[in-house]
Amino acid sequence: MELRQLHYFVKVAKKEHVTQAAEELHVAQSAVSRQIHQLEEELGVKLFLQKGRNLQLTPAGQLFLKRAEVILSDLEKAVIEIHEFMDPERGEIRLGFPHSLGMSLVPQVVAAFRKQHPKVKFRFKQGMFPTLLRDMVQGDIDLAFISPFPDDHQSVCGEVLLTEHLLAILPPSHPLAGKEEIDLAELKDETFVMFSEGYSLRPIVWEACLEAGFVPKVGFEGEETDTIRGLVAAGMGVSLLPDMALRQTGPLQPAKVRIRTPSVTRTIGLIRRSNEKLPLVAKVFQAFLIDYFNNTLQDNH
Structure with a gap:
């Protein structure tokens, strides 16, 4: 089993369509179909069923998808940790935020942070309150601005910034x-x-x-x-x-x-996953934000 097969499988499962998955993966449709077929042969089960023009996961496919996503997520985290170990200043921060903070606050704090850490990269995701919580719980983002601050969520924790x-x-x-x-x-x-x-x-x-x-x-x-x-x-x-x-x-x-x-x-808060260590670069950004809100922004309110 190859990592490429897992990537292709997850993409097809999400798109429910081989052609659309191939377009996003920038590979030929035949290559995706071949890898999925080889994966099914190796596992000895059908992962997809044809439903009209789309594909639908079988019960075995649904089970395998959960595990495949965990494997790929853990691999991505491992790569990030290695890069940070080699040079924390070249890490990537996956940050979520609501639309109402996207016009001024997020550009403002990111610009201020990158003056001190110019090589750090950011990957942004905008969303509404429930979307940000879902993305956080699923591991798609490391930190998120959120409003209002969720006081009693089981899977996330954080602090009120403002x-x-x-x-x-x-x-x-x-x-x-x-x-x-x-x-x-x-x-x-x-x-x-x-x-x-x-x-x-x-x-x-x-x-x-x-x-x-x-x-x-x-x-x-x-x-x-x-x-x-x-x-x-x-x-x-x-x-x-x-x-x-x-x-x-x-x-x-x-x-x-x-x-x-x-x-x-x-309230505007900053959340992260409970019981999970932040990547080093995200931890540096978290500390920067708390200091920034306590000093710079509070002075302006």
Whole structure:
């Protein structure tokens, strides 16, 4: 059995299609089919069944996939550890983060870190809250920024880096746009521009509105802070966004107003897998982040 066969098998299992797997692997379709056939002959079982134009794993294939993924993951970790042992400054950090932190925070901290460690590489994965937790548990990433911080997850641990206030954002022509602060209840009759289901900021805004005594009337939904900000600036409604998401400048910007009551905040945390040692380079980055948030970012909040 060869490692190449395991790589091909896992890719076909994920794509459920030999042609698509071959395209991603940059090899001929016949080469992939031949390796899968040889693997099945060696194991003495069928790993796939034809289902229309796609392939479906057999029960034996499902069992083998779990083991193959562990083997390949362990091999990748071993290669990383050897590279770090030879030169920790040339390691790779696999970092996950939500979309709301991708515009400014992640580029900011990565740039600051690489000034001190210019040869370290990064592999990034963006995702929503449940996606980041899944990627972390499955071993696809080493560290992840996450919001809100998961207090009681069995498989991940970490620390809260920052607690950030959310601000009300209003169209520039809104009657309350010139105020320094408002009560959230003053927006009870407004149309809200909300994040779509599955985004962690949505329940924070929703619960804050309920605490203020009203159910928000949702007129528009979006998946990016840029979209939310732009729709509000264009007069489509009001919303709540973290201060960090409102630091960009441009021709179309909403008015931002502090919320007096209730206090609306989100936590930003850094998570890793429980009971598993971080790669050395990721451990260096973790220590850098804790110091960076305690000193640089906290000074700006």
